[in-house]
Amino acid sequence: MAEKLVVVGQGPAGLPLAMRAVEAGFRVVGLDEDEWRVKRLNAGEPCAEGVGAAALAAAHASGRYAASADAADASGFDVCVLTSPVRMRNGAPDLGPLGSAAGRIAPFLRPGATVVLEGTAYPGTTEEFVRPLLEQGSGLRAGDDFHLGHSPHRAEPGNPRWRLGNTPKVVSGVDAASLRAVTDFYGRLVRETVPVSSPRVSELCALLESARAHVGAALANELSIFAAHLGVDVWEAVEAAASTPFGHAAVAPCPGLEDSCLPLDVAYLPWGIRRGVGRGFRLVEAANDVNAHMPAQVVDRLGLALNRRCRSIRGSRILLLGLSPVEVAKTLCRLGARVRAADPHADDFVVPAGVEVVEPDAAEMARADAVVVLGGQDCYDYDLVQRASRFVFDTRGRCRGPNVERL
Numbered sequence: 001m002a003e004k005l006v007v008v009g010q011g012p013a014g015l016p017l018a019m020r021a022v023e024a025g026f027r028v029v030g031l032d033e034d035e036w037r038v039k040r041l042n043a044g045e046p047c048a049e050g051v052g053a054a055a056l057a058a059a060h061a062s063g064r065y066a067a068s069a070d071a072a073d074a075s076g077f078d079v080c081v082l083t084s085p086v087r088m089r090n091g092a093p094d095l096g097p098l099g100s101a102a103g104r105i106a107p108f109l110r111p112g113a114t115v116v117l118e119g120t121a122y123p124g125t126t127e128e129f130v131r132p133l134l135e136q137g138s139g140l141r142a143g144d145d146f147h148l149g150h151s152p153h154r155a156e157p158g159n160p161r162w163r164l165g166n167t168p169k170v171v172s173g174v175d176a177a178s179l180r181a182v183t184d185f186y187g188r189l190v191r192e193t194v195p196v197s198s199p200r201v202s203e204l205c206a207l208l209e210s211a212r213a214h215v216g217a218a219l220a221n222e223l224s225i226f227a228a229h230l231g232v233d234v235w236e237a238v239e240a241a242a243s244t245p246f247g248h249a250a251v252a253p254c255p256g257l258e259d260s261c262l263p264l265d266v267a268y269l270p271w272g273i274r275r276g277v278g279r280g281f282r283l284v285e286a287a288n289d290v291n292a293h294m295p296a297q298v299v300d301r302l303g304l305a306l307n308r309r310c311r312s313i314r315g316s317r318i319l320l321l322g323l324s325p326v327e328v329a330k331t332l333c334r335l336g337a338r339v340r341a342a343d344p345h346a347d348d349f350v351v352p353a354g355v356e357v358v359e360p361d362a363a364e365m366a367r368a369d370a371v372v373v374l375g376g377q378d379c380y381d382y383d384l385v386q387r388a389s390r391f392v393f394d395t396r397g398r399c400r401g402p403n404v405e406r407l
Helices: 014-023 035-042 053-062 096-108 125-138 176-187 199-230 234-241 262-277 282-292 294-308 326-334 362-367 382-388
Strands: 004-008 027-031 065-068 079-082 087-089 092-094 114-117 147-150 169-171 193-195 317-321 338-342 370-373 392-394 404-406
Touching: 004 014, 004 096, 014 027, 014 053, 014 065, 035 065, 053 065, 079 096, 096 125, 114 125, 114 176, 125 147, 125 199, 147 176, 147 199, 169 176, 169 199, 176 193, 199 234, 199 282, 199 294, 282 294, 294 326, 294 370, 294 392, 317 326, 317 362, 326 338, 362 382, 370 382
Parallel strands: 004 027, 004 079, 027 065, 079 114, 114 147, 169 193, 317 338, 317 370, 370 392, 392 404
Antiparallel strands: 087 092
């Protein structure tokens, strides 16, 4: 019988992992406390970017995938991956959801099983927080009785080239046997594994990657503000800079912090440095400040663009393609706009009051005073956006034309 994998959390990290594991021959239970999400998944409706309806249908057709909100369905697992999100609350990590996830699966741990924390974690989280919970709940010892490790979640939304299967995977374990078990597991899912000496190294690697992306976004965002005042198209400069074959990592402006793990990851670094050595992490803190103000910048730029068209935000019908960052929609509603949004990956609970969810069809675009490209997904027909819309404000560099203004 195929090995049983439990993936705790069926969001942007967990669902693609579950689908890839089904392809690799595992029996997969997608465990999620959100019963509404579980019902959608079992009805064949994907609710995370990077997983389409066809992939989910194939997983169901194999008979080796089911979503569940019942922790008892974790019984008898061979491997469990924890992808539960960790939020910052009052300036410190809220490990409650992760602790709850570890506590739920601990009673079902058995000798020889493997548990992997995949996602946001300050160095020490796997060994100092998750390990005691698993040991107390199971009566087993990590290393001696079961395997435990950490692996960073790597993904770039909207990138068609790099998917889970062909992206190198950093892996770690609390001891040599755990490292072998974690490496063997991911070795069945990805082309290349990159072993490191401990979960702490793996956890710091995840934070380093997120911080680099975050700082790069802040650089591009500040450039976009300056470029607008100078009358320069920042996207043309970004595309030109990307042509250099050396010394440049491609960066692009964005409308603000994504409502996912990225801002949470980078918030760990200043918190952790302050906690550990008593000083701030100035570069990341500066990037936090720049990116946190981008939703306001988007609204301001949109307001100026509408004014040039003899309109104001108040009373205008605005269609958002994407709801992240959600602060843009909230601010537009507060300013009196009639806001519609099309985002196939947004859960109902994140849709702000006053926002109507619609389909991104030509009629909806034509009725809008402004269509705002917020999301970086490839699920929108950008040729249609340009043809059908009277005015497009593009924060992602996907459109160009006489009816388009770009961030």
